[in-house]
Amino acid sequence: MKKKNLKTILIAVLVAVVVICAIVFAILLRKDARGLTVFDRSKVVASAGGQSVTMGEYVMGLDNALSFYSQYYGMTYTEDTVHELQDTVVDQLLTQKLAVAKLDELGLTLSAEELASCKKAGEDQLKSLEESIGKQMATSGSFSNASLQTQINDYFTRQLGMSKAQYKEYIAEQEKAELAQEKLQAYYESETKDYTEDELLAYYDKYVQENYADAYSTGTYSMQMYMYQVGYSQTPYLYVPEGFLYIDALTYTGATEDDVKSVQKRLDDGDDFETLSQLAGVTTMHDALKAPYAIGEGDWGYALGSAEAYNLAKELEVGETGSVIVPTTSTDENGTETTSAYTLYIIRREEGSMCKDGAQFGIVDIDYYDGVRDTVKSAYESNAFHEITQSWMTNKQVSDTVYTYTGIAA
Numbered sequence: 549m550k551k552k553n554l555k556t557i558l559i560a561v562l563v564a565v566v567v568i569c570a571i572v573f574a575i576l577l578r579k580d581a582r583g584l585t586v587f588d589r590s591k592v593v594a595s596a597g598g599q600s601v602t603m604g605e606y607v608m609g610l611d612n613a614l615s616f617y618s619q620y621y622g623m624t625y626t627e628d629t630v631h632e633l634q635d636t637v638v639d640q641l642l643t644q645k646l647a648v649a650k651l652d653e654l655g656l657t658l659s660a661e662e663l664a665s666c667k668k669a670g671e672d673q674l675k676s677l678e679e680s681i682g683k684q685m686a687t688s689g690s691f692s693n694a695s696l697q698t699q700i701n702d703y704f705t706r707q708l709g710m711s712k713a714q715y716k717e718y719i720a721e722q723e724k725a726e727l728a729q730e731k732l733q734a735y736y737e738s739e740t741k742d743y744t745e746d747e748l749l750a751y752y753d754k755y756v757q758e759n760y761a762d763a764y765s766t767g768t769y770s771m772q773m774y775m776y777q778v779g780y781s782q783t784p785y786l787y788v789p790e791g792f793l794y795i796d797a798l799t800y801t802g803a804t805e806d807d808v809k810s811v812q813k814r815l816d817d818g819d820d821f822e823t824l825s826q827l828a829g830v831t832t833m834h835d836a837l838k839a840p841y842a843i844g845e846g847d848w849g850y851a852l853g854s855a856e857a858y859n860l861a862k863e864l865e866v867g868e869t870g871s872v873i874v875p876t877t878s879t880d881e882n883g884t885e886t887t888s889a890y891t892l893y894i895i896r897r898e899e900g901s902m903c904k905d906g907a908q909f910g911i912v913d914i915d916y917y918d919g920v921r922d923t924v925k926s927a928y929e930s931n932a933f934h935e936i937t938q939s940w941m942t943n944k945q946v947s948d949t950v951y952t953y954t955g956i957a958a
Contacts, residue, residue: 582607582709589709594638596944599645601638604709606950608718609637634950639941644725646940651728656735662727670720674712733933740932749914751928756911760787766846774850777837784837784917788902789847790909794840795861797833797852798825798894805873808892812871821869821896838917840898857893864897871895 579585589604613633651657658666681700704712733740764787775781798821802808815824825832833841833851843851848858860872876889900908902916914921 582611584709586709591947591949593947593950594642594945596642596941597646597649599642599649601641601645603949603953605641605718606637607709607953609641610634610953613637631951638946638950642941642944643937644722644729646937647728647732648725650732650940654732654735656731658724658727658731663724666720666723666727669723670716670718673719674716677715678712729937732937736933736936739936740929743928743932748925748928751931752914752924753911755924755927756786760785761789761911764789766844767849768847769842769844770847770850773837773841783920783923784912786912786920788842788900788909788912789844792842792844792847792900792909793861794842794898794900794908795833796821796839796841796896796898797857799831799833800827800829800892800894801889802829802892803889805875805890808873808890812873812892812894815869815871815894821894824894840900840902842900842902852893854891854893857895860893861895861897864895866897866899869894869896 584603584607589602589607591603592600593603593606594601610633613636614630617633678700681703701712704710704715708715710718769785769787769789769792772781772785776784800808800811811824811827811830814827824830833839837851841851843858843861845858848855852858852861854872854874856872856874860870864870871892871894874891874893875887876891877885877887879885902912903910904913912920914924
């Protein structure tokens with residue numbers, strides 16, 4: 549009887565073990581929202597300098613990058629641009645891991661306070677994401693039988709392919725890597741700042757040529773200068789295309805043509821440009837943009853807003869001032885045209901002198917606009933540090949899996 553009971557117990561235990569194993573393997577083999585299993589996410593997809601990146605880390609990094617650029621830049625991705633972004637993500641992840649390793653190699657450490665801040669960042673980010681998911685579920689009523697917390701746990705494993713604890717650790721490690729890079733950049737400061745004026749200017753010329761001159765298309769100059777004027781861009785357009793001309797301009801808008809003609813008459817009667825700029829209601833271009841201002845064929849819109857004003861500028865000799873009145877019109881559904889306002893443009897043709905060595909076209913002098921030199925110096929030093937980090941990428945290898953992965957978030 550005892551043997552029979554023991555046999556029954558053993559069979560029950562074996563069945564339980566089999567069931568538990570089946571459940572465990574079912575969980576491990578279950579695919580998440582990216583079509584990956586736990587085993588898939590643990591595979592190494594890139595390595596360099598003794599450090600490696602797993603598929604799970606890569607997917608998280610790629611999704612974050614795609615989300616960031618889509619949200620802030622409204623980018624539409626082609627196969628080529630995604631491929632470029634994949635390379636960038638791999639390099640960033642490897643650099644982060646190499647930075648932490650390099651910090652240890654050089655005998656540098658993160659303080660207890662810094663490590664605590666990394667841990668807190670992970671906790672805060674986890675809490676924020678949990679609250680966001682919870683609010684979405686509560687609003688949609690998408691949880692009923694299971695508890696909200698169970699639903700949130702399921703979200704992490706299915707959508708992010710990791711537990712909450714793993715997510716918290718992932719964020720903490722990202723913060724740690726960022727601090728490590730900052731410490732290393734400070735450590736290498738003497739190397740990254742030990743450059744000559746000629747080296748800085750050569751870097752500036754190359755940077756402007758690649759990012760401005762080679763990237764120019766009609767309208768780009770005027771659009772970026774407008775963004776610079778209203779504070780959306782930190783730097784002006786640093787290249788003046790051939791064929792552009794230089795002006796300073798005043799504008800005055802009135803409800804009737806007679807309103808603006810009264811100001812135009814003062815110009816005709818001999819008032820100079822500076823006197824007219826002081827009149828109430830007159831807007832001066834160089835209030836926000838350093839005069840002279842460059843405009844080109846089809847690239848005057850944000851600066852002047854009027855083809856008539858640009859055509860006037862073309863007719864003027866350097867030093868001459870002219871004016872033109874441009875009505876603001878609209879047409880209703882019946883085809884009736886009405887004029888809502890009149891704008892007087894007073895244009896003074898200027899000598900072009902913002903480019904290197906006083907040239908009319910080409911690369912803008914590094915000291916023409918305030919702050920450009922400091923921006924370039926910072927970029928040069930960052931690039932120098934980037935070259936140092938790239939030197940750590942010994943024996944870099946990237947799996948083809950990186951490029952054949954098809955679970956990219958839309």
